[in-house]
Amino acid sequence: MVQSIAVLLAFQCLGELVAYVTRVPIPGPVIGMVLFLGLLSASPALAQRVEPVSRGLLNHLSLLFxxxxxxxxxxxxxxxxxxxxxxxxxxxxxxxxxxxxxxxxxxxxxxxxxxxxxxxxxxxxxx
Missing domain, CATH: 1.20.5 (Single alpha-helices involved in coiled-coils or other helix-helix interfaces)
Structure with missing residues (x-):
């Protein structure tokens, strides 16, 4: 579970880094999601590993608002x-x-x- 959260946060941070370095007007988390989607397309096994944590976050998405x-x-x-x-x-x-x-x-x-x-x-x- 901790590894799954770490993967999600790593891609958010990677997206932030890409947005900062390239100075594109796209939020870093969006870039991170696109990069993560590419990785998930290439590695379906990873999708199964992060699914429980992702579902947990989605179940409590309203708290993020x-x-x-x-x-x-x-x-x-x-x-x-x-x-x-x-x-x-x-x-x-x-x-x-x-x-x-x-x-x-x-x-x-x-x-x-x-x-x-x-x-x-x-x-x-x-x-």
């Missing part, structure tokens, strides 16, 4: 002048997230259907 909520409450006065911009950003990003999620899900479903058809198709060389 508490600091953000406190920050919003503490800066409420400063945000009043930005209310329209914040609202537009929230609505637009929500719509975009739903659209991207639908496109990815549709693409994956089509891919699975093609794979299923290929597996179910009769093989003429075996006849």
């Amino acid at each position: 508490v600091p953000a909520g406190v920050g919003v409450m503490a800066l409420a006065d400063a945000m009043k002048g930005q209310l329209i911009a914040i609202s537009v950003a929230i609505v637009a990003s929500t719509i975009l997230s739903i659209a991207v999620g639908a496109l990815v899900a549709g693409g994956l479903m089509a891919r699975m259907e093609r794979k299923r058809r290929r597996l179910d198709a009769p093989n003429p060389t075996q006849a």
Whole structure:
């Protein structure tokens, strides 16, 4: 369990390092997740090792939003002048997230259907 947490934190730190060195406008944890996804694609055994810890973190994900909520409450006065911009950003990003999620899900479903058809198709060389 400790090793799994260490792997997750190592990739977050690696992402932070890459973001700092390259000065890209992408958060370090996002870069770390992409790098970790690449490693998981290459090593499915690692995915099985970090899954229990990852599921535990996901089960308590709502706790990670508490600091953000406190920050919003503490800066409420400063945000009043930005209310329209914040609202537009929230609505637009929500719509975009739903659209991207639908496109990815549709693409994956089509891919699975093609794979299923290929597996179910009769093989003429075996006849």
